[in-house]
Amino acid sequence: MTKLSVNINKIAVLRNSRGGDNPDVLAAAIDAQRFGAQGITVHPRPDERHIRYSDVRAIRKNIQVEFNVEGNCQEQKFIDLVLEVQPHQVTLVPDSAGQITSNHGWDTIKHQDYLKEMVAIFKKVGIRVSLFVDPVEEMVAAAATTGADRVELYTESYAREFMKNRAKAVAPYIIAAEKAKSLNLGLNAGHDLDLSNLKFFKDNIPFLDEVSIGHALICDALYLGLENTIQMYRRRLATTTAAAVVSPS
Numbered sequence: 001m002t003k004l005s006v007n008i009n010k011i012a013v014l015r016n017s018r019g020g021d022n023p024d025v026l027a028a029a030i031d032a033q034r035f036g037a038q039g040i041t042v043h044p045r046p047d048e049r050h051i052r053y054s055d056v057r058a059i060r061k062n063i064q065v066e067f068n069v070e071g072n073c074q075e076q077k078f079i080d081l082v083l084e085v086q087p088h089q090v091t092l093v094p095d096s097a098g099q100i101t102s103n104h105g106w107d108t109i110k111h112q113d114y115l116k117e118m119v120a121i122f123k124k125v126g127i128r129v130s131l132f133v134d135p136v137e138e139m140v141a142a143a144a145t146t147g148a149d150r151v152e153l154y155t156e157s158y159a160r161e162f163m164k165n166r167a168k169a170v171a172p173y174i175i176a177a178e179k180a181k182s183l184n185l186g187l188n189a190g191h192d193l194d195l196s197n198l199k200f201f202k203d204n205i206p207f208l209d210e211v212s213i214g215h216a217l218i219c220d221a222l223y224l225g226l227e228n229t230i231q232m233y234r235r236r237l238a239t240t241t242a243a244a245v246v247s248p249s
């Protein structure tokens, strides 16, 4: 079963835009769980443009589903926060401070020794480690040798190409996913997944452990309501259509 982890960064964007506590980010996390989210994902960035470190602490104490904290382990304060709150999973993303959003995966070959060190820090205290990577076999293979538990495939290029040619868009992800599976790496995916492209991705990679979805889901919820939207995303993941399956070769 592929779990849906709801990324609530964008609820925090709205809250921060007026300086108060509306919408209540913690309440949103608790409600998302109640509405069917199988995980909650947050990405506290160094400038705290949306999720604040205080949000991470509060959410950890108040939800029962899996908690996934994403961020840049090149920031010591991020490492300290994760070790303090001990989420179920940390997803290491190679973002730099000025990025508007995450836009690339790790070069797990070039940063092999560094990532081995980082992965060991979190695994030592029992936190599952996922590395954010592009859909490239070699990057997946080198992620495995760092000792990481999972990779998260960065799905922006899939989402961008999906409407033009869905079979072509998903092909590299099938290859990368099969590589992860062959190396006994767990498999996550995320970034720009939405109601139109999610089912095809899942149909072609049925052994996907988790998708983390935020931007499109929260945008959909503005029109459809958060509970209804979460249920719609869950239904996209619940059924498999064999006819959709692509042969990547």
Ligand SMILES: CC(=O)[C@@H](O)[C@H](O)COP(=O)(O)O
Pocket (backbone or CB within 6 Å): 007, 009, 010, 042, 043, 070, 093, 100, 101, 102, 132, 190, 191, 212, 214
């Ligand atoms: C790592 C990734 O692709 C997303 O989870 C990222 O957290 C989105 O960050 P923003 O919500 O700041 O765009």
Ligand SMILES: NCC(=O)COP(=O)(O)O
Pocket (backbone or CB within 6 Å): 007, 041, 070, 152, 189, 190, 191, 192, 193, 212, 213, 214, 215, 216, 217
């Ligand atoms: N890791 C991906 C994530 O958490 C949410 O990405 P997006 O759906 O906001 O693009």
